[in-house]
Amino acid sequence: MRAYAGAAPLTWAPGSSSQVSHRRIANKRLKATGHTWAFATLTRSPGCRALYDARREAGDGYAAALRRVFARLLGSLHHCLAHEELYREDLAFPPPAADPE
Numbered sequence: 001m002r003a004y005a006g007a008a009p010l011t012w013a014p015g016s017s018s019q020v021s022h023r024r025i026a027n028k029r030l031k032a033t034g035h036t037w038a039f040a041t042l043t044r045s046p047g048c049r050a051l052y053d054a055r056r057e058a059g060d061g062y063a064a065a066l067r068r069v070f071a072r073l074l075g076s077l078h079h080c081l082a083h084e085e086l087y088r089e090d091l092a093f094p095p096p097a098a099d100p101e
Contacts, residue, residue, distance in 0.1 A: 047093020
């Protein structure tokens with residue numbers, strides 16, 4: 001489902017090298033809807049915002065970070081539909097584990 005929506009990464013490995021990029025071939029309407037959905041959640045969902053900020057700090061661009069958020073939301077939607085459960089923010093975006101020092 002994520003590949004069809006353009007949210008899954010495309011890994012191409014000819015021979016001994018490998019390259020990972022975003023999918024250009026996808027359902028354009030679903031991809032655009034996912035981009036809008038991910039953008040809209042940034043102001044209302046602390047988990048989405050934290051994931052987006054973490055990806056930006058890791059070096060992802062704006063669109064790449066939004067694709068990561070969209071992929072997580074799509075996975076959560078699939079889980080909710082498959083298990084007939086309501087969406088729970090705390091399960092979809094668990095807080096990061098504290099470092100034991």
